[in-house]
Amino acid sequence: MDDLLISLDRQNKLMQVMACILDIGATLLANGAEVMRVEDSVSRMCHAYGFKRADVFTVTSSIFLSATYADDNILSQNRRVAARGTDLEKVARANELSRRICACPLPLEELKEAVRGLDDAPVYSERFRFLLYGGIAAVFTVFFGGTLADSLAAGLTALVLFVAQKLGSRLRINSILLNTVCSGIAALTVLLLCRFGPGQNPDKIIIGNIMLLIPGLALTTSLRDMINGDTLSGLMGFCEAIIKALAIAIGSALVLYGLGA
Amino acid sequence: MENTVQIITSFFASAGFALIFNVHGRKTLWIGVGGALSWAAYLFVNDVTGNMFMSLMMASAAVVAVSEVLARKIKVPVIMLMAPMLIPMVPGGALYYTMSYLVRDENAMFAESLRSLLLQAGAIAAGIIVTTSVMTNFFAIYYRVKSKKK
Structure with missing residues (x-):
């Protein structure tokens, strides 16, 4: 039972990491990036966080992610993108964040902070x-x-x-x-x-x-x-x-x- | 004279659209220059060959080639440079005239402008498609060769 509790806590953490990764993917998709860039970024970030397999499927307004962690835990999440606009500054920032994560994965709290920071991208008045x-x-x-x-x-x-x-x-x-x-x-x-x-x-x-x-x-x-x-x-x-x-x-x-x- | 006016205005059109798409900083200026140069390329090829399809295709191919290279240099998404630079080529005029001849029951003129609209849209699409696939394959091979050398 104890063992199960620990793994549940861990699973919860992994799900939160996946949610952050999907947030970045959704930001790319909602602001005018191509599908290939979304799928590529999401799967690269998953690999950076230690998932050994990541299956991403993106259509115009949804991202489906199913990922296998190093210990054979299989997790999956979807994200629906409600409204699509054009904000290329946000695309550039999300892209940069994803590059940074692939080079050096951030701890969960910092990751959440960075994802929240995407919404602060400057806009013209x-x-x-x-x-x-x-x-x-x-x-x-x-x-x-x-x-x-x-x-x-x-x-x-x-x-x-x-x-x-x-x-x-x-x-x-x-x-x-x-x-x-x-x-x-x-x-x-x-x-x-x-x-x-x-x-x-x-x-x-x-x-x-x-x-x-x-x-x-x-x-x-x-x-x-x-x-x-x-x-x-x-x-x-x-x-x-x-x-x-x-x-x-x-x-x-x-x-x-x-x-x- | 007319050509000069068009080249100058296409600079402002591209740069303006870059701002609408929320591009910041000095990139906006370069996008404007790219838009103006590609329109100049269109006018030049059109002058030499007299073929609108050919010249639009060449100009959009040039835009794609430039933005694919530049985007990798300054590490921004290709679409950020490409979309606003292509704006002056968008066939808004043909779209309007097609619609207006249709409404006014001028069938011969409607057919003519619809043909021109499809031709222009097709030329731009062809330029984008051909150049994008060539460029992405080129860079894939280039990076593979480069990483093998190390």
Whole structure:
């Protein structure tokens, strides 16, 4: 009985280590890393902590880990990643932490501390991102051949777009519907700005704003997943990106069609 | 003139998207330079060959090659450099025009711009796929040879 208690305590510790490792993997997956990087990091970290075998399977939103410890204890845990975003600073930090752990495994408490530290990655302030949106749309409008007046209108529209996106995600609207609504709002704002404001070429201004909505990172990641042999995740990500692009097109199409522009 | 404007604006577009993706520090600047150079490469190849598919494929291949090498040098994930650098090539314009011709019932123009949209997306995907697989295999062999020598 005594022997069993000791092994239970030990098992508990091992499970906690696995939970931390999965936290790092989930941080990678949730912020835009490829499936291969997640699987590779998780299995390397398991080996660093003395597991002699680690089977990891990752699909778009879940990580399954089953690991055998040196004393033939077999443990397994899953992790579901609820929301996926793009925060490449977090990906870089989680990646760096995983490299550090593989070089020299940290004790459990320090490991927990380091995992908690991942959430403190610096982010740009809301105000900066707001202005950034305007700047990028203005730049893209010029890139696609718009005039300076157009770029001013695009900047203003992007500020509206930013607010709409923020409101939508606060209301927890489904992301595909959110894309449709946002591109619709952007198109409407552009038409208004062209009639009563500085806008001259509505098409160039709308394109400048569409560029902000197109899921560029998701497309790149899904292509890389497919090349790495993670065809399933790759295809799922690819489909999601295509559906989002269609949603964006439909949103502005509805407005343009409705107003007969 | 138009080309210069496009190259300059693609610098800001790439760097801006790097900031949106929460990239920090001097990397942002280099990502902007990479975006501008790859767009310049696109314009150059397009000028020489006149083939849009070819030039987009070359430009996205260049982006992938540069980011695979650079990412290993400065030890960051490849995707961090690659995704924002590819942004100026994303066919947002073609997507918009395809949609707008469809809504306006201009079937000939719709077919033409849909063809162009698929062509552009396909070219970028082809450039990424070919170069990524070549580069990852190259580095796998390179590291194996290097570790054997030690």
